[in-house]
Amino acid sequence: MLQALAPAAVQHPCSSPSAAGSTTEAPWQRGSAPGPQEHPGTELPRLLQQCGLPLRRRLVHDGDVIYRSGDAFTDLHLLHAGIVKTVATSSDGREQVVGLHFKGDWLGFDGIAGRCYGCDAVALDTGEVWSVRYDTLIAAALDRPELLGLLHAAMSREIARDRASMLSLCTLSADARVADFLRQWVEALEQRGLRTDRITLCLSRAEIGNYLGMTLESVSRALSRLAKARVIRFAEKGRRHVEIPDPRALGACIERSLEPGTAVQ
Amino acid sequence: MLQALAPAAVQHPCSSPSAAGSTTEAPWQRGSAPGPQEHPGTELPRLLQQCGLPLRRRLVHDGDVIYRSGDAFTDLHLLHAGIVKTVATSSDGREQVVGLHFKGDWLGFDGIAGRCYGCDAVALDTGEVWSVRYDTLIAAALDRPELLGLLHAAMSREIARDRASMLSLCTLSADARVADFLRQWVEALEQRGLRTDRITLCLSRAEIGNYLGMTLESVSRALSRLAKARVIRFAEKGRRHVEIPDPRALGACIERSLEPGTAVQ
């Protein structure tokens, strides 16, 4: 887990004097004008450092809590490495994994409106989180509109992603939901330029099931069926390592399961 | 529908010279410091007008499309009156109602990141939409951080609301989901200071079912059961008018259905 957490990444920022290349378009729009779904990648860390923002860096491990529902909202958190889940809890005690977050994602947007976080953020893996005070971040963004643009884009992506989850939850069968879950995971890796033929599910079956609105047994069965259909393959050691020879086969699998009377296999 | 759309509301803004009361707290935080879940209410329209932002006002009616998925993103839209649904469509044609929006909500946040809208926004009722160019809005917000704060709070609320939907979708039975749907609707009215003992569902059973991840028949059955349990009552004319004597009975109903082996009635 967490390849290449170089020691250099742990020392403090506040270096590299500002040298933002001028852009022809409005500064609060994304500087490099990438494709519609591409991930901003590495420009954000550089920008944060250029602004001289006081970041607090923190190494986290599996199970570490980054913030809890109800904690006073003061910071936004940039996930610099690792994987984090966000868990919502209703007043009557129901728990629900509502999001998975990868490198480059921001955490804590849901706390802005209510002045306190609305869910728990828990690390699923070794990783690193950069925390910035929200008010200093906004103060800096007022001087550097491109930073504001990146923030807005991140919030916008979060909203779009939540909607995609709802679509998946409401319109797909349990098996298809699992396939779609894998597809989304692969997509997240792809956008970050990581290898996509093999993924490590750092959640238990129970967590996956909770996220997808089904039981852990159904998740297990769905994965077994996908494996039997040769869409995925379990790596030799441990059933949390999944090989995905062709990611597009997952999509085909989902579409096939939409036709009535068609199971995965 | 749409009570009190005074003629005065249709004439153009750009009046009332700025006279923002100074606040003791940072300007990008919400000016009036209300409770954690209160709706900003009417301060936003005033602020938009103070900034002299060029708004385009548009009256909409049931079925009118405000924007479509794939349309180029240029504007954010403030729903000044009426009710709007947002509908996501997957590449393979599945449609999903992913949000309901009431007076004071912003529409179009999901278009910021990808430069085009990610879903359709369709009016469910007579109403009025104010459209502002996103870039002019941001330019204005850089001069008036309290406007930026309101925007961020709106995005934050949207994210929190989506998560609440996921929680409801994944953890509640069909009947409880319908009860929770009504509860949320009442809550939305409450936050806007409207009467909550009677609501008009301006969606068909099919739309409600789609939104809640169930069939229209199940919605109908759930409503019938709630009526039989005296938690709701259908008004004499039309089955889209629902009286809710005690909104808290809905919550009790949801909790009761969590205990195993307990249906609504």
Add this chain to the structure above:
DNA sequence: CGCCACGTTGAGACCGGTCAAACCACGTGG
């Protein structure tokens, strides 16, 4: 080794989907 958490697989029950019929409100046109 035993223990424990996690994962898999099977059998049966049940919730909610599917299909079908009937009802209702509303508008149109004879």
Add this chain to the structure above:
DNA sequence: CCACGTGGTTTGACCGGTCTCAACGTGGCG
């Protein structure tokens, strides 16, 4: 005025996908 068609809603009967419960397998660790 009523006949008719239409779209939305309700209700019932049946079926199937998931959940529930249970047993078993597996890998890690003291």
